[in-house]
Amino acid sequence: MELRKVESVQTVVGQLEQRARKIRRLILCMLEKAGSGHTGGSLSAVEILTVLYFHHLRHRPTDPHWEERDRFILSKGHSAPVLYAVLAESGYFPLSWLEHLREIGHPLQGHPCMNKTPGLEASTGSLGQGLSIGCGMAWAARRGGTAGRVYVLLGDGECDEGQVWEAAMFARHYRLDNLTALVDRNALQVDGATEKVMSLEPFADKWRAFGWEVLEVDGHDIEALMSALQRANVVKGAPTVIIAHTVKGKGISFMEGRVEWHGRAPDRDQLAAALRELGSPDEGSSDG
Numbered sequence: 001m002e003l004r005k006v007e008s009v010q011t012v013v014g015q016l017e018q019r020a021r022k023i024r025r026l027i028l029c030m031l032e033k034a035g036s037g038h039t040g041g042s043l044s045a046v047e048i049l050t051v052l053y054f055h056h057l058r059h060r061p062t063d064p065h066w067e068e069r070d071r072f073i074l075s076k077g078h079s080a081p082v083l084y085a086v087l088a089e090s091g092y093f094p095l096s097w098l099e100h101l102r103e104i105g106h107p108l109q110g111h112p113c114m115n116k117t118p119g120l121e122a123s124t125g126s127l128g129q130g131l132s133i134g135c136g137m138a139w140a141a142r143r144g145g146t147a148g149r150v151y152v153l154l155g156d157g158e159c160d161e162g163q164v165w166e167a168a169m170f171a172r173h174y175r176l177d178n179l180t181a182l183v184d185r186n187a188l189q190v191d192g193a194t195e196k197v198m199s200l201e202p203f204a205d206k207w208r209a210f211g212w213e214v215l216e217v218d219g220h221d222i223e224a225l226m227s228a229l230q231r232a233n234v235v236k237g238a239p240t241v242i243i244a245h246t247v248k249g250k251g252i253s254f255m256e257g258r259v260e261w262h263g264r265a266p267d268r269d270q271l272a273a274a275l276r277e278l279g280s281p282d283e284g285s286s287d288g
Contacts, residue, residue: 061091075130076155092119128161138179157189172211219244
């Protein structure tokens with residue numbers, strides 16, 4: 001019985017790794033086509049959103065307004081390409097839409113707009129606001145007696161914003177244990193290294209001081225993310241934050257850890273080189 005359980009986990013991890021590889025390809029292709037957008041932070045969050053949408057979240061692409069659904073908010077809205085790729089792969093809208101990223105009048109704008117794009121819970125892009133929105137949703141769900149949980153993905157540079165910490169106080173005061181924040185801790189923001197722009201450390205201890213349950217994981221380790229999200233589900237009496245340590249531009253050697261790829265799209269030659277590195281979306285195994 002235990003062996004079958006291990007084999008099952010390995011199978012799921014392998015499937016999610018393949019899905020993540022495809023998501024990276026979609027991100028790069030849509031950004032090259034658009035000629036602009038945020039590459040580094042979209043690539044760093046791929047495993048986080050892959051695990052959420054294809055393993056963890058309770059959601060129905062055919063019924064986006066299902067009352068009992070879990071809700072996800074991309075607070076770091078500039079990383080919209082990763083969310084659009086995941087929503088398309090989930091079936092919220094056709095994959096062909098990805099070819100029109102950032103086109104005037106098209107549903108896939110440079111930052112998420114809930115009035116245009118199916119599957120979005122909030123319009124985001126003004127950094128610092130997503131956690132407050134998530135707090136409101138989590139509080140309302142408790143008041144309304146609905147079972148859905150709320151997940152908010154923050155950027156680490158975004159945590160320079162004071163509103164993030166106001167929301168953190170609110171969540172602990174109201175014991176929102178149906179709220180999970182995830183931080184894409186890739187250590188880079190638009191102006192450089194987070195620790196030079198505005199030091200966040202000791203980052204985990206700050207969240208603990210605000211009364212949150214804190215989990216730290218490798219944000220590219222799918223099994224670790226799966227485990228952390230499950231642990232967050234059983235925490236009682238306090239919100240949980242998962243600090244996911246990631247690499248900006250993950251998966252592409254010439255983009256990894258390079259701040260210049262924060263808001264830069266690949267050109268045709270760079271796209272071709274990146275896709276060669278990724279290989280086929282069907283390649284790889286659970287050994288990853």
